[in-house]
Amino acid sequence: MERWDRVGRKAAYGAALALSPYLLIKVSWVIGSLVGVLPIGEGFGLAAWVALNTVTIGMAAIGIALALALVRPWGMRIPGALVALCSWVGSGFLVSVLPFLLVGALRSAGGDAGGDAVGGAGGGGDDPALPVWEGVLLEFSFVGMGLGLALAVPAYLRRRWPDAFAGRVGDGPRAVAPWAGVVGVVGGVIPGLVWLYWAAGGTLGIAHPAERNTDGYVLGAVWGFWALAGSVAIWTMARARPARLPRWIPLTFGWVGSGSLFAWSAWKLPLLLIVAMARPAGVTPPEDLTVALALHLCAVVAGAAMIRTLVRTRVGTRVGTGVGTPTRLA
Incomplete structure (x- = not known):
């Protein structure tokens, strides 16, 4: 072993x-x-x-x-x-x-x-x-x-799935068109940039600035980083460029980045909906609820689109033959 x-x-x-x-x-x-x-x-x-x-x-x-x-x-x-x-x-x-x-x-x-x-x-x-x-x-x-x-x-x-991590990005023919990851990439970039903007102290879209704290800034920076990193990785896999980049690098960043977008926003969406409808005492998110809901909905859709592109990408060649094989992660 x-x-x-x-x-x-x-x-x-x-x-x-x-x-x-x-x-x-x-x-x-x-x-x-x-x-x-x-x-x-x-x-x-x-x-x-x-x-x-x-x-x-x-x-x-x-x-x-x-x-x-x-x-x-x-x-x-x-x-x-x-x-x-x-x-x-x-x-x-x-x-x-x-x-x-x-x-x-x-x-x-x-x-x-x-x-x-x-x-x-x-x-x-x-x-x-x-x-x-x-x-x-x-x-x-x-x-x-x-x-x-x-x-x-x-x-x-x-x-x-050993073949998924072998080789380089440009090995073999592509199983998806270069534009196939556009929805996920654009959907990931938008919330990613907004979260980084808020993490840097931006106030546009912030309804209650007094409710902001250090944890919120740090989480926003982390979410923003992974949203952008995942977007770049998926775009790299869909375009198969740069061709000599080891495949495991964009695969890893695309996997974690898309998962971060989907998992966290799928968790935050129902919580924010409850806050928006029930208005519980003592619970006041700093962000404007409409803006926050739109961003998390966008992130959920983007994460799902990213992982779909990732698992549909042709990822390897048969050892010794040079023939591309559509090895999928799921």
Whole structure:
């Protein structure tokens, strides 16, 4: 077994282990709130609190199952499209925001517990409902899962679809026309530029400037970077230029960038819709809701269009023949 594969397998087990505290904490929050021994999160009713945390419990369970599927023999027997979809969404959620998660983990370790970035249900460092040790474990789960996926997913994909990572961008004939990635590229560039503009301090489209904070600036910068990086990668794959660029480079950036666009915006859209319709007390996003909803809808469509272009791209030649083969990721 080659060294990279061994690293990927260990990372998969580490990711599953790292996410276990998150799952256990969320289960304890639901059970504790139902029996009245734990407080409900600020700004939530009992039903909303239980529903939101139940969703994140399901997400955590899927994440652990995914990590194990990336390393156990039965993971190779699961339909490729299902594993690829879960890996794509999981990578988009966690790998794309690793810098933010690492900063949050350091802050939590110093006593400033960050919020629940993925679940959206945690309190901040000033929330008495969230002890510091819980904040540290939550951040540890995110960072551990993100780092684990960053190593385990490529190793799994290389085992299952080895031709996808071989060769260079210009090898063999293209399976898609150069314009096929236009929708995804344009749809990714628009929100990417806006998020970077907001991260740089821009105020156009910001309805409540006083609600902006450091976490928002950092997340905006991370989302903007991956939106643009994914757009460039997909355009490179669709055009097959530059022809001598190793294929794994745009494949990786396109995979994570499109996943980040789709996963985060698919998560933010329903939350913003709830805010727009219910106007819950104490919840005031800094962005104009109409602008934010339009951007996240654009990002969801762009992410889906990008991954469609990526998996339809002809990615390799048969070894020893020079004949192009349409190796797909799903």
